Amino acid sequence: MAVSTILRTVKQAIWLGWKIDTNWADPLVFAIYYLIRPLAGLLIVGFIFLIGSGVAGTFNPDYFAFMFIGNSFFIYVVQIMMSMSILIHEDRSHYEVLRHIYLTPGSLRWYILGRALNGVLNATVSLILTLGFGLLIFQVLLGVQMSINWWGIDFPLLALSLFIGMFCFLALGFMLCGINIMTSRVQFMLTEYVSGTLYLFGGVVFLPEILPSWGQAITNALPITYFLRGIRFAILHQAGFDVQTNLLYLVLTTVGAVILGLGVFKIAEHKARKDGLIDRKEEY
Amino acid sequence: MREQLIRNLKVVYARLWVRVKGGNREPEWLIAELIIPMLTLSAYVYLYKMLNAPPEYGGFVIIGGTMVAFWSNVLWNMSAQFYWEKETGSLEVYLVAPISRMAILLGMALGGIVNTTLRAVAILVAGALIFQVPFALQEPLTALLMFFLTIIALYALGMLFASLFMLYGREAWHTASLLQEPVYLFSGLYFPVNQLPFVVQLVASLIPLTFGLDGIRRVIILGEGIADIWLNVAVLVVFILILLPLAKFALNYMENLGKKEGRLTLRWQ
Numbered sequence: 001m002a003v004s005t006i007l008r009t010v011k012q013a014i015w016l017g018w019k020i021d022t023n024w025a026d027p028l029v030f031a032i033y034y035l036i037r038p039l040a041g042l043l044i045v046g047f048i049f050l051i052g053s054g055v056a057g058t059f060n061p062d063y064f065a066f067m068f069i070g071n072s073f074f075i076y077v078v079q080i081m082m083s084m085s086i087l088i089h090e091d092r093s094h095y096e097v098l099r100h101i102y103l104t105p106g107s108l109r110w111y112i113l114g115r116a117l118n119g120v121l122n123a124t125v126s127l128i129l130t131l132g133f134g135l136l137i138f139q140v141l142l143g144v145q146m147s148i149n150w151w152g153i154d155f156p157l158l159a160l161s162l163f164i165g166m167f168c169f170l171a172l173g174f175m176l177c178g179i180n181i182m183t184s185r186v187q188f189m190l191t192e193y194v195s196g197t198l199y200l201f202g203g204v205v206f207l208p209e210i211l212p213s214w215g216q217a218i219t220n221a222l223p224i225t226y227f228l229r230g231i232r233f234a235i236l237h238q239a240g241f242d243v244q245t246n247l248l249y250l251v252l253t254t255v256g257a258v259i260l261g262l263g264v265f266k267i268a269e270h271k272a273r274k275d276g277l278i279d280r281k282e283e284y
Numbered sequence: 285m286r287e288q289l290i291r292n293l294k295v296v297y298a299r300l301w302v303r304v305k306g307g308n309r310e311p312e313w314l315i316a317e318l319i320i321p322m323l324t325l326s327a328y329v330y331l332y333k334m335l336n337a338p339p340e341y342g343g344f345v346i347i348g349g350t351m352v353a354f355w356s357n358v359l360w361n362m363s364a365q366f367y368w369e370k371e372t373g374s375l376e377v378y379l380v381a382p383i384s385r386m387a388i389l390l391g392m393a394l395g396g397i398v399n400t401t402l403r404a405v406a407i408l409v410a411g412a413l414i415f416q417v418p419f420a421l422q423e424p425l426t427a428l429l430m431f432f433l434t435i436i437a438l439y440a441l442g443m444l445f446a447s448l449f450m451l452y453g454r455e456a457w458h459t460a461s462l463l464q465e466p467v468y469l470f471s472g473l474y475f476p477v478n479q480l481p482f483v484v485q486l487v488a489s490l491i492p493l494t495f496g497l498d499g500i501r502r503v504i505i506l507g508e509g510i511a512d513i514w515l516n517v518a519v520l521v522v523f524i525l526i527l528l529p530l531a532k533f534a535l536n537y538m539e540n541l542g543k544k545e546g547r548l549t550l551r552w553q
Contacts (some may be wrong), residue, residue: 024454024455024458025455025458033458033462036462036465036466037461037462037464037465037466038465040465040466040468040469041465043469044465044468044469044473044474045328045331047469047475047480048328048331048332048474048475049331049335051337051341051475051476051479052331052332052335052336052337052341052475053335053337054479055337055338055341056335056336056337056338058335058336063334063335067331094371142481185310186312186316189312189313189316189320192316192320192323193316193319193320193323196319196320196323196324197323199323199324199327200323200324200326200327200330204327205327205328205331206327206330206331206333206334207334210330210333210334211330
Protein backbone atom coordinates (compact mmCIF):
# COMPACT_ATOMS: atom_id res chain seq x y z
CA MET A 1 0.00 0.00 0.00
CA ALA A 2 1.28 3.48 -0.87
CA VAL A 3 2.69 5.49 2.01
CA SER A 4 0.43 8.41 1.15
CA THR A 5 -2.65 6.15 1.46
CA ILE A 6 -1.46 4.87 4.83
CA LEU A 7 -0.81 8.38 6.13
CA ARG A 8 -4.18 9.59 4.89
CA THR A 9 -5.94 6.64 6.52
CA VAL A 10 -4.18 7.21 9.85
CA LYS A 11 -4.83 10.96 9.73
CA GLN A 12 -8.52 10.54 8.95
CA ALA A 13 -8.90 7.87 11.64
CA ILE A 14 -7.32 10.16 14.24
CA TRP A 15 -9.65 12.95 13.16
CA LEU A 16 -12.70 10.65 13.23
CA GLY A 17 -11.77 9.35 16.68
CA TRP A 18 -11.35 12.88 17.96
CA LYS A 19 -14.75 13.92 16.60
CA ILE A 20 -16.50 10.86 18.06
CA ASP A 21 -14.86 11.38 21.44
CA THR A 22 -15.53 15.08 21.66
CA ASN A 23 -18.65 15.99 19.71
CA TRP A 24 -21.09 15.06 22.47
CA ALA A 25 -19.93 17.92 24.68
CA ASP A 26 -18.50 21.41 24.56
CA PRO A 27 -14.71 21.67 25.06
CA LEU A 28 -14.93 22.59 28.75
CA VAL A 29 -17.21 19.66 29.60
CA PHE A 30 -14.95 17.40 27.57
CA ALA A 31 -11.85 18.60 29.46
CA ILE A 32 -13.61 18.06 32.79
CA TYR A 33 -14.63 14.58 31.69
CA TYR A 34 -11.06 13.74 30.72
CA LEU A 35 -9.79 15.11 34.03
CA ILE A 36 -12.27 13.86 36.60
CA ARG A 37 -11.95 10.09 36.22
CA PRO A 38 -8.13 9.87 36.26
CA LEU A 39 -7.88 12.54 38.93
CA ALA A 40 -10.39 10.69 41.12
CA GLY A 41 -8.34 7.52 40.58
CA LEU A 42 -5.18 9.35 41.65
CA LEU A 43 -6.90 10.85 44.69
CA ILE A 44 -8.16 7.41 45.79
CA VAL A 45 -4.64 6.01 45.78
CA GLY A 46 -3.24 9.21 47.27
CA PHE A 47 -5.70 9.12 50.17
CA ILE A 48 -5.06 5.40 50.72
CA PHE A 49 -1.38 6.32 50.93
CA LEU A 50 -1.89 9.23 53.31
CA ILE A 51 -4.34 7.36 55.56
CA GLY A 52 -2.23 4.18 55.54
CA SER A 53 0.91 6.18 56.34
CA GLY A 54 -0.97 8.07 59.06
CA VAL A 55 -2.07 4.96 60.94
CA ALA A 56 1.33 3.33 60.45
CA GLY A 57 3.02 6.46 61.83
CA THR A 58 5.51 6.92 58.98
CA PHE A 59 5.34 8.87 55.75
CA ASN A 60 7.86 8.23 52.99
CA PRO A 61 7.88 11.03 50.36
CA ASP A 62 9.87 8.85 47.94
CA TYR A 63 7.15 6.18 47.99
CA PHE A 64 4.50 8.84 47.55
CA ALA A 65 6.28 10.16 44.45
CA PHE A 66 6.63 6.54 43.24
CA MET A 67 2.87 6.06 43.56
CA PHE A 68 2.04 9.49 42.13
CA ILE A 69 4.06 9.02 38.95
CA GLY A 70 3.05 5.37 38.48
CA ASN A 71 -0.67 5.99 38.84
CA SER A 72 -0.58 9.10 36.64
CA PHE A 73 1.24 7.48 33.71
CA PHE A 74 -0.99 4.41 33.95
CA ILE A 75 -3.57 6.63 32.22
CA TYR A 76 -1.94 5.62 28.91
CA VAL A 77 -2.74 1.96 29.53
CA VAL A 78 -6.34 2.61 30.50
CA GLN A 79 -7.04 5.00 27.62
CA ILE A 80 -5.38 2.98 24.88
CA MET A 81 -6.91 -0.30 26.03
CA MET A 82 -10.35 1.29 26.30
CA SER A 83 -10.10 3.03 22.89
CA MET A 84 -8.94 -0.09 21.08
CA SER A 85 -11.08 -2.62 22.90
CA ILE A 86 -14.44 -1.00 22.23
CA LEU A 87 -13.51 0.12 18.71
CA ILE A 88 -14.48 -3.10 16.91
CA HIS A 89 -17.72 -3.44 18.86
CA GLU A 90 -18.72 0.18 18.20
CA ASP A 91 -17.89 0.15 14.50
CA ARG A 92 -19.29 -3.30 13.80
CA SER A 93 -22.39 -3.55 15.98
CA HIS A 94 -23.30 -0.10 17.13
CA TYR A 95 -22.60 2.20 14.17
CA GLU A 96 -22.46 -0.73 11.68
CA VAL A 97 -19.65 0.81 9.63
CA LEU A 98 -16.88 -1.76 10.01
CA ARG A 99 -17.74 -3.47 6.73
CA HIS A 100 -17.58 -0.13 4.91
CA ILE A 101 -14.19 0.62 6.44
CA TYR A 102 -13.04 -2.85 5.45
CA LEU A 103 -14.00 -2.19 1.82
CA THR A 104 -12.06 1.08 1.51
CA PRO A 105 -8.59 1.20 -0.10
CA GLY A 106 -6.97 1.88 3.31
CA SER A 107 -6.24 -1.15 5.47
CA LEU A 108 -8.24 -1.90 8.63
CA ARG A 109 -5.10 -2.06 10.72
CA TRP A 110 -4.00 1.47 9.74
CA TYR A 111 -7.48 2.71 10.55
CA ILE A 112 -7.27 1.03 13.98
CA LEU A 113 -3.82 2.54 14.48
CA GLY A 114 -5.23 6.00 13.76
CA ARG A 115 -8.08 5.54 16.21
CA ALA A 116 -5.60 4.26 18.81
CA LEU A 117 -3.33 7.26 18.28
CA ASN A 118 -6.32 9.43 19.06
CA GLY A 119 -6.50 7.49 22.35
CA VAL A 120 -2.83 8.35 22.94
CA LEU A 121 -3.58 12.05 22.37
CA ASN A 122 -6.53 11.93 24.77
CA ALA A 123 -4.40 10.13 27.34
CA THR A 124 -1.73 12.82 27.04
CA VAL A 125 -4.32 15.53 27.70
CA SER A 126 -5.60 13.54 30.69
CA LEU A 127 -2.07 12.99 31.99
CA ILE A 128 -1.11 16.66 31.85
CA LEU A 129 -4.36 17.74 33.55
CA THR A 130 -4.11 15.00 36.18
CA LEU A 131 -0.47 15.80 37.01
CA GLY A 132 -1.30 19.50 37.31
CA PHE A 133 -4.39 19.10 39.47
CA GLY A 134 -2.83 16.24 41.44
CA LEU A 135 0.09 18.47 42.39
CA LEU A 136 -2.25 21.31 43.23
CA ILE A 137 -4.33 19.15 45.56
CA PHE A 138 -1.59 17.12 47.23
CA GLN A 139 1.32 19.55 47.32
CA VAL A 140 -0.38 22.94 47.54
CA LEU A 141 -3.70 22.26 49.30
CA LEU A 142 -2.78 19.30 51.51
CA GLY A 143 0.91 20.16 51.96
CA VAL A 144 2.14 16.68 51.07
CA GLN A 145 5.90 16.43 50.59
CA MET A 146 6.89 15.02 47.23
CA SER A 147 10.49 14.48 46.26
CA ILE A 148 10.08 15.52 42.62
CA ASN A 149 12.30 18.10 40.94
CA TRP A 150 10.20 19.15 37.96
CA TRP A 151 13.08 21.19 36.51
CA GLY A 152 15.48 18.27 36.56
CA ILE A 153 13.50 15.85 34.41
CA ASP A 154 15.54 13.80 31.95
CA PHE A 155 13.34 14.61 28.93
CA PRO A 156 15.18 12.45 26.36
CA LEU A 157 14.80 9.37 28.57
CA LEU A 158 11.19 10.26 29.33
CA ALA A 159 10.41 10.65 25.62
CA LEU A 160 12.22 7.42 24.71
CA SER A 161 10.40 5.43 27.42
CA LEU A 162 7.07 6.90 26.32
CA PHE A 163 7.80 6.15 22.66
CA ILE A 164 8.69 2.50 23.28
CA GLY A 165 5.88 2.12 25.80
CA MET A 166 3.31 3.38 23.28
CA PHE A 167 4.43 0.70 20.80
CA CYS A 168 3.87 -1.89 23.47
CA PHE A 169 0.41 -0.67 24.54
CA LEU A 170 -0.72 -0.26 20.93
CA ALA A 171 0.40 -3.84 20.25
CA LEU A 172 -1.61 -5.09 23.23
CA GLY A 173 -4.53 -3.05 21.92
CA PHE A 174 -4.26 -4.80 18.54
CA MET A 175 -4.44 -8.10 20.37
CA LEU A 176 -7.69 -6.96 22.02
CA CYS A 177 -9.04 -5.84 18.62
CA GLY A 178 -8.24 -9.27 17.23
CA ILE A 179 -10.03 -11.03 20.08
CA ASN A 180 -13.02 -8.69 19.68
CA ILE A 181 -13.33 -9.40 15.97
CA MET A 182 -13.63 -13.09 16.80
CA THR A 183 -15.98 -12.69 19.76
CA SER A 184 -18.88 -10.54 20.86
CA ARG A 185 -19.87 -8.72 24.06
CA VAL A 186 -16.51 -9.18 25.80
CA GLN A 187 -15.02 -5.80 24.90
CA PHE A 188 -15.43 -4.21 28.33
CA MET A 189 -14.24 -7.16 30.35
CA LEU A 190 -11.16 -7.52 28.12
CA THR A 191 -10.13 -3.95 28.86
CA GLU A 192 -10.66 -4.50 32.56
CA TYR A 193 -8.75 -7.78 32.56
CA VAL A 194 -5.70 -6.29 30.85
CA SER A 195 -5.74 -3.00 32.78
CA GLY A 196 -6.38 -4.77 36.10
CA THR A 197 -3.59 -7.29 35.57
CA LEU A 198 -1.11 -4.60 34.56
CA TYR A 199 -2.22 -2.44 37.52
CA LEU A 200 -1.72 -5.23 40.05
CA PHE A 201 1.48 -6.76 38.71
CA GLY A 202 3.08 -3.79 36.94
CA GLY A 203 4.42 -2.03 40.03
CA VAL A 204 2.06 0.88 39.45
CA VAL A 205 1.24 1.98 43.02
CA PHE A 206 3.27 -0.31 45.27
CA LEU A 207 6.70 -1.89 45.18
CA PRO A 208 6.46 -5.28 43.41
CA GLU A 209 8.80 -6.77 46.04
CA ILE A 210 5.81 -7.08 48.35
CA LEU A 211 4.11 -9.54 45.96
CA PRO A 212 4.58 -13.30 46.41
CA SER A 213 7.38 -14.80 44.29
CA TRP A 214 5.02 -16.00 41.52
CA GLY A 215 3.60 -12.48 41.37
CA GLN A 216 7.08 -11.01 41.05
CA ALA A 217 7.78 -13.42 38.18
CA ILE A 218 4.74 -11.97 36.36
CA THR A 219 5.96 -8.45 37.17
CA ASN A 220 9.32 -9.18 35.57
CA ALA A 221 7.67 -10.41 32.37
CA LEU A 222 5.49 -7.35 31.86
CA PRO A 223 6.69 -4.44 29.71
CA ILE A 224 4.79 -1.93 31.83
CA THR A 225 7.20 -2.69 34.71
CA TYR A 226 10.14 -1.44 32.66
CA PHE A 227 8.09 1.36 31.12
CA LEU A 228 7.19 2.78 34.54
CA ARG A 229 10.70 2.26 35.89
CA GLY A 230 12.09 4.27 32.98
CA ILE A 231 9.52 7.02 33.44
CA ARG A 232 10.14 7.16 37.18
CA PHE A 233 13.91 7.35 36.78
CA ALA A 234 13.57 10.13 34.19
CA ILE A 235 11.56 12.14 36.74
CA LEU A 236 12.79 10.99 40.16
CA HIS A 237 16.43 9.98 39.45
CA GLN A 238 16.57 7.17 42.05
CA ALA A 239 20.12 6.11 42.97
CA GLY A 240 21.49 2.75 41.78
CA PHE A 241 19.20 2.46 38.75
CA ASP A 242 20.60 0.82 35.63
CA VAL A 243 19.03 2.74 32.73
CA GLN A 244 20.55 0.68 29.90
CA THR A 245 19.45 -2.67 31.29
CA ASN A 246 15.96 -1.34 31.94
CA LEU A 247 15.72 -0.01 28.39
CA LEU A 248 16.93 -3.34 27.05
CA TYR A 249 14.20 -5.20 28.97
CA LEU A 250 11.63 -2.65 27.85
CA VAL A 251 12.60 -3.15 24.19
CA LEU A 252 12.66 -6.95 24.52
CA THR A 253 9.25 -7.18 26.21
CA THR A 254 7.84 -4.65 23.73
CA VAL A 255 9.09 -6.73 20.79
CA GLY A 256 7.37 -9.72 22.39
CA ALA A 257 4.15 -7.71 22.80
CA VAL A 258 4.30 -6.48 19.18
CA ILE A 259 4.79 -10.00 17.81
CA LEU A 260 1.95 -11.31 19.99
CA GLY A 261 -0.42 -8.40 19.32
CA LEU A 262 0.02 -8.18 15.56
CA GLY A 263 0.12 -11.98 15.24
CA VAL A 264 -3.20 -12.39 17.08
CA PHE A 265 -4.74 -9.58 15.05
CA LYS A 266 -3.59 -10.99 11.71
CA ILE A 267 -4.92 -14.47 12.48
CA ALA A 268 -8.18 -13.06 13.84
CA GLU A 269 -8.72 -10.78 10.85
CA HIS A 270 -8.11 -13.66 8.44
CA LYS A 271 -10.46 -15.97 10.32
CA ALA A 272 -13.11 -13.28 10.74
CA ARG A 273 -13.22 -12.71 7.00
CA LYS A 274 -13.31 -16.46 6.35
CA ASP A 275 -16.16 -16.98 8.83
CA GLY A 276 -18.10 -13.88 7.80
CA LEU A 277 -17.66 -12.03 11.10
CA ILE A 278 -16.69 -8.62 9.72
CA ASP A 279 -20.32 -7.47 9.55
CA ARG A 280 -21.73 -9.63 12.32
CA LYS A 281 -24.57 -8.02 14.26
CA GLU A 282 -24.89 -8.41 17.99
CA GLU A 283 -27.73 -6.84 19.87
CA TYR A 284 -28.57 -4.05 17.44
CA MET B 285 -56.89 -1.95 41.23
CA ARG B 286 -56.23 -5.59 42.21
CA GLU B 287 -55.87 -6.55 38.58
CA GLN B 288 -53.42 -3.72 38.03
CA LEU B 289 -51.38 -4.79 41.05
CA ILE B 290 -51.21 -8.39 39.84
CA ARG B 291 -50.21 -7.25 36.36
CA ASN B 292 -47.42 -5.09 37.73
CA LEU B 293 -46.21 -7.87 40.01
CA LYS B 294 -46.00 -10.05 36.92
CA VAL B 295 -43.97 -7.30 35.25
CA VAL B 296 -41.60 -7.23 38.24
CA TYR B 297 -41.17 -11.00 38.06
CA ALA B 298 -40.73 -11.01 34.28
CA ARG B 299 -38.05 -8.30 34.35
CA LEU B 300 -36.35 -9.95 37.32
CA TRP B 301 -36.30 -13.28 35.48
CA VAL B 302 -34.74 -11.74 32.37
CA ARG B 303 -32.12 -9.99 34.48
CA VAL B 304 -31.18 -13.12 36.46
CA LYS B 305 -31.19 -15.36 33.39
CA GLY B 306 -29.33 -12.83 31.23
CA GLY B 307 -26.76 -12.07 33.92
CA ASN B 308 -25.82 -15.69 34.47
CA ARG B 309 -26.07 -17.22 31.01
CA GLU B 310 -22.48 -16.54 29.98
CA PRO B 311 -19.84 -18.13 32.23
CA GLU B 312 -17.11 -15.76 31.02
CA TRP B 313 -19.12 -12.82 32.39
CA LEU B 314 -19.48 -14.52 35.75
CA ILE B 315 -15.77 -15.24 35.94
CA ALA B 316 -14.90 -11.70 34.85
CA GLU B 317 -17.18 -10.17 37.45
CA LEU B 318 -15.37 -12.10 40.16
CA ILE B 319 -11.80 -11.75 38.98
CA ILE B 320 -11.70 -8.15 37.72
CA PRO B 321 -12.69 -6.47 41.02
CA MET B 322 -10.19 -8.69 42.82
CA LEU B 323 -7.34 -7.29 40.70
CA THR B 324 -7.89 -3.68 41.75
CA LEU B 325 -8.73 -4.36 45.37
CA SER B 326 -5.67 -6.62 45.67
CA ALA B 327 -3.51 -3.71 44.49
CA TYR B 328 -4.97 -1.50 47.22
CA VAL B 329 -4.53 -4.18 49.91
CA TYR B 330 -0.88 -4.54 48.87
CA LEU B 331 -0.49 -0.76 49.04
CA TYR B 332 -1.74 -0.80 52.65
CA LYS B 333 0.63 -3.70 53.36
CA MET B 334 3.56 -1.80 51.91
CA LEU B 335 2.72 1.08 54.23
CA ASN B 336 2.47 -1.27 57.25
CA ALA B 337 -1.12 -0.23 57.95
CA PRO B 338 -3.09 -2.43 60.41
CA PRO B 339 -4.78 -5.50 58.81
CA GLU B 340 -8.31 -4.11 59.30
CA TYR B 341 -7.52 -1.60 56.55
CA GLY B 342 -7.25 -4.54 54.18
CA GLY B 343 -10.71 -5.49 55.44
CA PHE B 344 -11.99 -2.00 54.63
CA VAL B 345 -10.77 -2.49 51.06
CA ILE B 346 -12.38 -5.95 50.74
CA ILE B 347 -15.76 -4.72 52.00
CA GLY B 348 -15.48 -1.66 49.74
CA GLY B 349 -14.59 -3.92 46.83
CA THR B 350 -17.75 -5.97 47.35
CA MET B 351 -19.86 -2.81 47.36
CA VAL B 352 -18.23 -1.69 44.09
CA ALA B 353 -20.15 -4.53 42.46
CA PHE B 354 -23.44 -3.00 43.60
CA TRP B 355 -22.53 0.52 42.54
CA SER B 356 -21.45 -0.73 39.09
CA ASN B 357 -24.70 -2.65 38.81
CA VAL B 358 -26.73 0.39 39.79
CA LEU B 359 -24.90 2.55 37.25
CA TRP B 360 -24.71 0.28 34.23
CA ASN B 361 -27.63 -2.11 34.69
CA MET B 362 -30.07 0.23 36.36
CA SER B 363 -29.36 3.87 35.57
CA ALA B 364 -28.18 3.34 32.01
CA GLN B 365 -30.66 0.55 31.29
CA PHE B 366 -33.25 2.70 29.54
CA TYR B 367 -30.43 4.00 27.34
CA TRP B 368 -29.62 0.41 26.32
CA GLU B 369 -33.31 -0.34 25.85
CA LYS B 370 -33.62 2.68 23.59
CA GLU B 371 -30.62 1.56 21.54
CA THR B 372 -32.06 -1.94 21.13
CA GLY B 373 -35.56 -0.65 20.36
CA SER B 374 -37.20 -2.14 23.47
CA LEU B 375 -37.99 1.12 25.23
CA GLU B 376 -40.96 1.91 23.02
CA VAL B 377 -42.39 -1.55 23.76
CA TYR B 378 -42.20 -0.82 27.49
CA LEU B 379 -43.85 2.54 27.03
CA VAL B 380 -46.84 1.32 25.02
CA ALA B 381 -47.51 -1.58 27.43
CA PRO B 382 -50.24 -0.98 30.06
CA ILE B 383 -47.79 -1.30 32.95
CA SER B 384 -46.05 0.84 35.53
CA ARG B 385 -42.53 2.00 34.61
CA MET B 386 -41.63 1.68 38.30
CA ALA B 387 -42.55 -2.02 38.11
CA ILE B 388 -40.04 -2.49 35.29
CA LEU B 389 -37.38 -0.68 37.28
CA LEU B 390 -38.21 -2.68 40.41
CA GLY B 391 -37.84 -5.92 38.47
CA MET B 392 -34.49 -4.78 37.12
CA ALA B 393 -33.39 -3.74 40.62
CA LEU B 394 -34.39 -7.05 42.23
CA GLY B 395 -32.72 -9.05 39.46
CA GLY B 396 -29.62 -6.90 39.80
CA ILE B 397 -29.61 -7.38 43.58
CA VAL B 398 -29.81 -11.18 43.23
CA ASN B 399 -27.02 -11.32 40.65
CA THR B 400 -24.76 -8.84 42.36
CA THR B 401 -25.21 -10.32 45.83
CA LEU B 402 -23.93 -13.67 44.52
CA ARG B 403 -20.86 -11.98 43.06
CA ALA B 404 -20.32 -9.74 46.10
CA VAL B 405 -20.39 -12.71 48.49
CA ALA B 406 -17.84 -14.52 46.31
CA ILE B 407 -15.56 -11.45 46.26
CA LEU B 408 -15.91 -11.06 50.04
CA VAL B 409 -15.07 -14.70 50.74
CA ALA B 410 -12.18 -14.80 48.26
CA GLY B 411 -10.75 -11.51 49.51
CA ALA B 412 -11.06 -12.52 53.15
CA LEU B 413 -9.39 -15.88 52.52
CA ILE B 414 -6.57 -14.58 50.34
CA PHE B 415 -5.66 -11.62 52.55
CA GLN B 416 -6.64 -13.14 55.93
CA VAL B 417 -8.84 -10.20 56.87
CA PRO B 418 -9.79 -10.07 60.57
CA PHE B 419 -13.58 -9.90 61.10
CA ALA B 420 -15.13 -9.02 64.48
CA LEU B 421 -18.82 -9.45 63.67
CA GLN B 422 -20.97 -9.33 66.84
CA GLU B 423 -24.43 -8.54 65.45
CA PRO B 424 -25.11 -10.30 62.13
CA LEU B 425 -28.70 -9.00 62.00
CA THR B 426 -27.48 -5.42 62.25
CA ALA B 427 -25.04 -6.12 59.42
CA LEU B 428 -27.91 -7.50 57.32
CA LEU B 429 -30.11 -4.51 58.15
CA MET B 430 -27.36 -2.11 57.11
CA PHE B 431 -26.74 -4.07 53.95
CA PHE B 432 -30.39 -4.09 52.86
CA LEU B 433 -30.94 -0.43 53.67
CA THR B 434 -27.83 0.47 51.69
CA ILE B 435 -28.94 -1.61 48.72
CA ILE B 436 -32.47 -0.16 48.73
CA ALA B 437 -31.11 3.39 48.91
CA LEU B 438 -28.63 2.69 46.12
CA TYR B 439 -31.20 1.17 43.79
CA ALA B 440 -33.61 4.01 44.54
CA LEU B 441 -30.85 6.35 43.38
CA GLY B 442 -30.43 4.11 40.32
CA MET B 443 -34.15 4.46 39.56
CA LEU B 444 -33.82 8.24 39.74
CA PHE B 445 -30.84 8.19 37.37
CA ALA B 446 -32.68 5.83 35.01
CA SER B 447 -35.29 8.48 34.34
CA LEU B 448 -32.58 11.06 33.61
CA PHE B 449 -30.65 8.72 31.33
CA MET B 450 -33.79 7.75 29.39
CA LEU B 451 -33.64 10.82 27.19
CA TYR B 452 -29.95 10.97 26.54
CA GLY B 453 -27.57 9.24 24.15
CA ARG B 454 -23.84 9.26 24.61
CA GLU B 455 -24.19 11.80 27.41
CA ALA B 456 -25.83 9.05 29.47
CA TRP B 457 -22.97 6.72 28.72
CA HIS B 458 -20.36 9.30 29.65
CA THR B 459 -22.25 10.37 32.77
CA ALA B 460 -22.41 6.79 34.02
CA SER B 461 -18.73 6.48 33.27
CA LEU B 462 -18.04 9.71 35.12
CA LEU B 463 -19.89 8.53 38.21
CA GLN B 464 -17.54 5.60 38.79
CA GLU B 465 -14.21 6.71 40.25
CA PRO B 466 -15.50 9.94 41.84
CA VAL B 467 -18.10 7.95 43.80
CA TYR B 468 -15.43 5.38 44.74
CA LEU B 469 -13.44 8.32 46.09
CA PHE B 470 -16.15 10.23 47.91
CA SER B 471 -17.95 7.25 49.40
CA GLY B 472 -14.67 5.98 50.86
CA LEU B 473 -14.79 2.57 49.21
CA TYR B 474 -11.14 1.92 50.00
CA PHE B 475 -10.58 3.93 53.19
CA PRO B 476 -12.58 5.25 56.15
CA VAL B 477 -14.17 8.46 54.96
CA ASN B 478 -13.98 10.09 58.41
CA GLN B 479 -10.22 10.51 57.91
CA LEU B 480 -10.69 12.67 54.82
CA PRO B 481 -10.67 16.48 54.77
CA PHE B 482 -13.94 18.11 55.89
CA VAL B 483 -14.92 19.34 52.39
CA VAL B 484 -14.60 15.83 51.02
CA GLN B 485 -16.70 14.46 53.90
CA LEU B 486 -19.35 17.05 53.10
CA VAL B 487 -19.59 15.87 49.48
CA ALA B 488 -19.47 12.25 50.67
CA SER B 489 -22.55 12.78 52.85
CA LEU B 490 -24.66 13.28 49.70
CA ILE B 491 -24.08 9.67 48.63
CA PRO B 492 -26.06 6.91 50.42
CA LEU B 493 -23.25 4.44 49.81
CA THR B 494 -21.01 6.43 52.18
CA PHE B 495 -23.29 5.88 55.19
CA GLY B 496 -24.08 2.29 54.27
CA LEU B 497 -20.48 1.31 53.76
CA ASP B 498 -19.36 3.02 56.95
CA GLY B 499 -22.05 1.18 58.93
CA ILE B 500 -21.32 -2.20 57.36
CA ARG B 501 -17.59 -1.86 58.03
CA ARG B 502 -18.10 -0.79 61.63
CA VAL B 503 -20.37 -3.78 62.29
CA ILE B 504 -18.33 -6.42 60.43
CA ILE B 505 -14.75 -5.29 61.03
CA LEU B 506 -14.83 -3.17 64.17
CA GLY B 507 -17.49 -5.27 65.95
CA GLU B 508 -19.87 -2.38 66.65
CA GLY B 509 -23.63 -2.81 67.13
CA ILE B 510 -26.94 -1.08 66.37
CA ALA B 511 -26.45 1.32 69.29
CA ASP B 512 -23.30 2.65 67.62
CA ILE B 513 -24.58 2.94 64.07
CA TRP B 514 -28.18 4.10 64.57
CA LEU B 515 -27.36 7.40 62.86
CA ASN B 516 -26.28 5.56 59.70
CA VAL B 517 -29.56 3.62 59.78
CA ALA B 518 -31.60 6.81 60.18
CA VAL B 519 -29.79 8.60 57.34
CA LEU B 520 -30.31 5.66 54.98
CA VAL B 521 -34.04 5.54 55.81
CA VAL B 522 -34.25 9.27 55.01
CA PHE B 523 -32.44 8.71 51.71
CA ILE B 524 -34.91 5.96 50.78
CA LEU B 525 -37.94 8.07 51.73
CA ILE B 526 -36.70 10.92 49.54
CA LEU B 527 -35.28 9.02 46.57
CA LEU B 528 -38.13 6.60 45.81
CA PRO B 529 -40.90 9.21 45.33
CA LEU B 530 -38.42 11.47 43.55
CA ALA B 531 -37.59 8.64 41.13
CA LYS B 532 -41.29 8.13 40.34
CA PHE B 533 -41.82 11.85 39.77
CA ALA B 534 -38.71 12.16 37.59
CA LEU B 535 -39.69 9.12 35.54
CA ASN B 536 -43.10 10.59 34.68
CA TYR B 537 -41.64 14.00 33.97
CA MET B 538 -38.87 12.71 31.70
CA GLU B 539 -41.21 10.39 29.85
CA ASN B 540 -43.56 13.27 29.08
CA LEU B 541 -40.65 15.47 28.07
CA GLY B 542 -39.31 12.70 25.84
CA LYS B 543 -42.70 12.34 24.15
CA LYS B 544 -42.94 16.09 23.53
CA GLU B 545 -39.44 16.31 22.09
CA GLY B 546 -39.63 13.01 20.23
CA ARG B 547 -36.46 11.68 21.83
CA LEU B 548 -37.68 8.39 23.26
CA THR B 549 -36.98 6.40 20.12
CA LEU B 550 -33.82 8.15 18.95
CA ARG B 551 -30.80 5.91 18.34
CA TRP B 552 -27.11 6.66 17.75
CA GLN B 553 -27.30 9.98 19.57
